[in-house]
Amino acid sequence: MTDRIIAAEVILTSPGRNYVTLKLQTADGVTGYGDATVNGRELAAASYLRDHVAPLLIGLDPARIEDTWQYLYRGAYWRRGPITMAAVSAVDLALWDIKGKVAGMPVYQLLGGAVRDRVLAYTHASAWELPELLDAVDARRADGFRAVRAQSGVPGLETVYGVHRDAGGGYEPAKRGAVPVTESWDTDAYLRHVPAVLAAVREHVGPDLALLHDAHHRLTPQQAARLGKALEPADLFWLEDVTPAENQEALRLVRQHTTTPLAIGEVFNSIFDCKDLITEQLIDYVRVAVAHAGGISHLRSIFALADLYQVKAAPHGPSDVSPVSFGASVHVGLSTINFGIQEYMGYDALAHEVFPHAWSFADGYLHPGEAPGLGVEVDETLAAKFPYEPAYLPVARRLDGSMTDW
Ligand code: GCO
Ligand code: MG
Numbered sequence: 212m213t214d215r216i217i218a219a220e221v222i223l224t225s226p227g228r229n230y231v232t233l234k235l236q237t238a239d240g241v242t243g244y245g246d247a248t249v250n251g252r253e254l255a256a257a258s259y260l261r262d263h264v265a266p267l268l269i270g271l272d273p274a275r276i277e278d279t280w281q282y283l284y285r286g287a288y289w290r291r292g293p294i295t296m297a298a299v300s301a302v303d304l305a306l307w308d309i310k311g312k313v314a315g316m317p318v319y320q321l322l323g324g325a326v327r328d329r330v331l332a333y334t335h336a337s338a339w340e341l342p343e344l345l346d347a348v349d350a351r352r353a354d355g356f357r358a359v360r361a362q363s364g365v366p367g368l369e370t371v372y373g374v375h376r377d378a379g380g381g382y383e384p385a386k387r388g389a390v391p392v393t394e395s396w397d398t399d400a401y402l403r404h405v406p407a408v409l410a411a412v413r414e415h416v417g418p419d420l421a422l423l424h425d426a427h428h429r430l431t432p433q434q435a436a437r438l439g440k441a442l443e444p445a446d447l448f449w450l451e452d453v454t455p456a457e458n459q460e461a462l463r464l465v466r467q468h469t470t471t472p473l474a475i476g477e478v479f480n481s482i483f484d485c486k487d488l489i490t491e492q493l494i495d496y497v498r499v500a501v502a503h504a505g506g507i508s509h510l511r512s513i514f515a516l517a518d519l520y521q522v523k524a525a526p527h528g529p530s531d532v533s534p535v536s537f538g539a540s541v542h543v544g545l546s547t548i549n550f551g552i553q554e555y556m557g558y559d560a561l562a563h564e565v566f567p568h569a570w571s572f573a574d575g576y577l578h579p580g581e582a583p584g585l586g587v588e589v590d591e592t593l594a595a596k597f598p599y600e601p602a603y604l605p606v607a608r609r610l611d612g613s614m615t616d617w
Contacts, residue, residue, distance in 0.1 A: 214238030216273050219265035221247075221257045224594035227559025228385060229253045229602060230533040230566075232589055233260055233301035235309065237273055243309035244589055245301030246502045246536035249293055250385050251603040259298045268302065274313075276306040280508045296480035296505055303506025304539050304585065311584035317569075318507070318539065318586075319579055322546035329576035330544035331358065332528075332555040333423055333448070337374040337382050339364030341408060345415045357575035358421035358448055358552060363408045365401050370394040370605070372427040372617065381557075383530060384604050391603035394617065397610050398429055406441040413445040421448035421552075423474075428455040428616045432464040439469030448552070449474040449496055449525075455616050459485070462493035472496065477527035480504050482513045489517050496525035496551050502536035503527070507543055514547050523551030530556050534566035538587040541570050541579040553577055565594045 218236040223229070231253050233245040247256040264283065271279060283299045284290055311318045319325060336347035336359045344363045351359045362373030362382075375382055386392050409424060416422070424447060430438060435453035442450060451474045454461045465473065476498035479485050484504075488494045497517050501510050514524045524547055526540045537555075544550045555577060568587040569580025580586045607617040 216268050216271050219260075219268045221261045221265070222589060222591065222594055223253065223257055223599040224565060225597045225600050226561035226565040226594070228383065228530055228562070229599055230562075231256050231260070231297075231301070232533065232535060233305050234589065235268065235273065235302075235305040237309060241273075241309050241312050243273070243305035243307075243312070244535050244585065244587060245304035245308070245506070246533040246539075247297040247301035248502060248531055248533050248536075249297050250531040251391070252294060253599060255294050256297045259294050260301060264298050264302060273306050273309045276303065276310065276508060279303075279306060280505070284505070291481050291483070293478070293480050293503060297503055299509075300502050300504065300506040300536070303508050304501060304536060307507050307539070308584040315583050317542065317579060317581050318584060319542040319546045322507070322511070322542065325545045326548050327545060327550070329578055330541050330550065331552045332356065332572060332575060332577050333358035333360055333421065333552050334555050334557065335360045335362070335373070335382060337362040339374055339376050341411055344408070345412065348412060348416060348420075352416070352420060355572075355574045358423065360423040360425060361409065361412045362425065363405070365397075365404045367400045368395065368397060371401070372429075373425060385531065385602040386605065387600055387602045389601050392605045394605045394607045395610060396429065396607040396615055398434060401429070402434060402438060405438070406445070409442055409445040409447070418446070422446070423448050423451065425451040426453045428452045430454055432461040435465045436468035439465060439471040439473070442471050443469065447471055451475070451498070452477070456484075456488065459487040459493070462488060463491070466493050474498055474525055478503070481509065482516065485513065486516065489520050489522050492520050492522065494522060496523050498525050498527050500527035500532055500536065501539045501543060502532050507539055510543055511547075514543075514549060518549040521549070523549050525551045526553055528554035528556060530558055530562070534558060534562060534568050534570075535585065535587045535589075538568050538570040538579055538585045541577045542585065544577070545579055561597065565590050565597070
């Protein structure tokens with residue numbers, strides 16, 4: 212029996228980018244960490260935790276993870292949504308961290324133990340022009356990756372999701388400033404260009420490397436169907452977020468027209484967002500993240516449902532999923548039978564220092580490590596040196612000036 216929770220604090224820090232971390236402490240001195248980072252809405256997530264959730268946690272038995280999850284989920288009359296579910300996720304992760312530390316075991320052992328030796332990862336390669344993109348893919352391969360997401364510029368456009376125009380620098384979508392940058396977007400120009408780019412990448416790398424591509428929610432079902440079909444010769448591991456999937460039925464049309472594997476789900480925050488996609492087998496990979504879809508506890512429900520339909524788990528893992536929840540995701544990957552692949556965009560060197568972690572990457576694969584709990588700590592003194600800075604994801608308008616999905 213563990214002592215009760217005596218403190219719940221929110222740590223806001225910006226080592227390279229903003230992160231919202233929940234810290235729970237028990238009376239007997241055990242600390243658990245969770246992540247509630249919502250890119251561009253960090254203060255809302257921090258306030259939800261601080262003002263509406265932290266007071267409910269004081270005095271609770273940290274061993275009761277499922278009961279606490281149900282209390283926070285069902286107890287919020289205004290349930291679901293990204294902010295609420297990020298807060299639920301953070302509490303869930305911190306409680307699993309505490310349970311692992313109390314048991315003296317890494318969390319994956321509490322989830323049933325390893326069902327594989329290591330967790331396959333993919334990373335990003337991007338460049339505006341094709342020759343530089345091919346170099347970037349080669350460089351990621353030289354880093355050991357066996358799966359690479361390729362994104363390029365589009366002639367006629369100034370900005371494209373996933374790519375910085377200036378060669379070299381890594382891609383970070385959120386920009387510092389008090390208001391979002393407005394980008395302009397033309398789906399037709401993108402559709403004319405991208406099949407040739409991915410065909411050239413496939414020709415360059417040969418058959419073995421797994422190639423992925425992210426359309427970032429920008430197509431109509433018909434455009435998505437055409438793109439999936441046009442990309443079939445490039446033999447993609449997946450084509451991601453073809454449509455804004457609020458309308459799950461839209462994927463029926465896409466599915467009827469292409470055998471390119473489809474991945475969706477990074478913005479989903481509960482099983483209800485993906486239940487039809489899964490049960491109708493409209494996708495191949497579900498991309499929910501432990502930080503945004505209710506933590507380890509709810510991801511396990513989503514992945515168990517997905518397993519019935521041969522849909523694989525492929526959690527979101529860009530730099531805005533903090534090293535705390537990234538580690539949690541790797542514990543889930545190691546212990547989930549229908550796990551497919553983990554996105555690993557990598558972190559700024561400072562983020563590795565602020566969040567020292569037991570998880571590691573080698574030879575294309577991740578491992579959560581053997582430290583008790585999640586195996587990720589927070590250097591609070593260092594974290595305090597990098598205060599929150601306002602930063603927003605861009606917004607997008609079409610060439611005629613009307614708003615569209617970024
Ligand atoms: C991905 C994503 C990210 C998102 C980002 C938004 O597949 O990794 O699409 O790049 O755009 O997480 O905050
Ligand atoms: Mg994506």
